[in-house]
Amino acid sequence: MTTATMYETILTEVKNEIFYITINRESKLNALNIQTLTDIKNAVLSIYPSTDIKGVILTGAGEKAFAAGADIAEFANFNVEEGTRMSAEGHAVLNAIENCPKPVIAAVNGFALGGGNELAMACHIRIAGEKAKFGQPEVNLGITPGYAGTQRLAQLIGKGRALELLMTADLIPAQRAYEMGLVNHVVPVDQVITKSEEILSKIKTKSPLAIASVIRCVNAHYEKKLDGNNVEINEFGNFFGSEDFKEGTVAFMEKRKADFKGK
Numbered sequence: 001m002t003t004a005t006m007y008e009t010i011l012t013e014v015k016n017e018i019f020y021i022t023i024n025r026e027s028k029l030n031a032l033n034i035q036t037l038t039d040i041k042n043a044v045l046s047i048y049p050s051t052d053i054k055g056v057i058l059t060g061a062g063e064k065a066f067a068a069g070a071d072i073a074e075f076a077n078f079n080v081e082e083g084t085r086m087s088a089e090g091h092a093v094l095n096a097i098e099n100c101p102k103p104v105i106a107a108v109n110g111f112a113l114g115g116g117n118e119l120a121m122a123c124h125i126r127i128a129g130e131k132a133k134f135g136q137p138e139v140n141l142g143i144t145p146g147y148a149g150t151q152r153l154a155q156l157i158g159k160g161r162a163l164e165l166l167m168t169a170d171l172i173p174a175q176r177a178y179e180m181g182l183v184n185h186v187v188p189v190d191q192v193i194t195k196s197e198e199i200l201s202k203i204k205t206k207s208p209l210a211i212a213s214v215i216r217c218v219n220a221h222y223e224k225k226l227d228g229n230n231v232e233i234n235e236f237g238n239f240f241g242s243e244d245f246k247e248g249t250v251a252f253m254e255k256r257k258a259d260f261k262g263k
């Protein structure tokens with residue numbers, strides 16, 4: 001059961017159909033060591049099949065950091081093989097978030113740097129506290145981003161802006177991240193969770209089948225092997241065999257709120 005699982009580096013909780021994941025390494029600015037990434041992946045995968053959970057909020061403990069990057073102390077002495085494995089595993093964790101059939105919102109206070117920004121970018125929606133700071137400072141360490149930062153940053157803010165941030169290692173404030181399209185909303189520091197909950201409360205009323213399908217279709221655009229338009233055509237057609245689609249259209253015509261069962 002999701003609620004009962006204990007993890008080493010994260011806290012989890014289920015409340016009002018929302019699964020909360022809090023990275024719990026505050027003294028290290030929630031730096032992402034391998035164990036943290038493993039814990040996040042296992043927690044996210046655990047709710048894939050759930051019909052009770054309608055969304056996920058991922059945040060960092062404290063107000064100073066969402067996550068200040070991959071754990072530099074851990075990887076500083078890695079060799080080529082270990083570095084390659086670290087990156088491949090990081091990609092797999094972030095893909096598990098991006099492909100989660102329920103909406104995942106990153107509630108970001110403080111620093112979202114390097115792997116922290118990459119983690120936030122793997123989520124479907126990002127809410128930033130007004131003191132949050134974003135950036136990919138890896139080149140300061142003489143390395144490139146390893147958790148798909150070069151890919152997702154360009155997808156979210158465009159190639160030119162992404163290249164500038166990646167090459168200068170500049171940290172940008174929340175408002176600038178909003179203007180660039182890196183975050184969806186900027187809110188006062190104490191409202192990142194409530195804003196995330198407000199968005200999920202809207203999504204929760206929709207058909208879970210339709211929400212999962214939207215996620216698949218949008219993600220398909222970025223999958224090299226897939227044609228996003230074809231994925232959408234197939235997904236759309238399949239809804240004509242679902243109960244939720246019948247309920248949605250009948251409820252509209254009967255001028256009432258739809259009661260979706262996820263079937």
Ligand code: COA
Nearest residue numbers: 027028029031068069070071072073111113114115137138
């Ligand atoms: N990996 C490992 N430990 C980290 C870390 C990271 N990415 N980011 C912060 N920490 C640790 C610090 O080592 C320190 O630990 P200590 O108290 O045991 O010495 C603790 O978190 C607090 O960080 P500190 O640097 O003292 O805080 P600060 O307010 O002076 O600076 C930052 C904050 C974010 C500017 C600074 O911590 C930083 O530059 N971090 C690295 C960011 C980065 O390069 N990320 C990309 C990694 S690929």
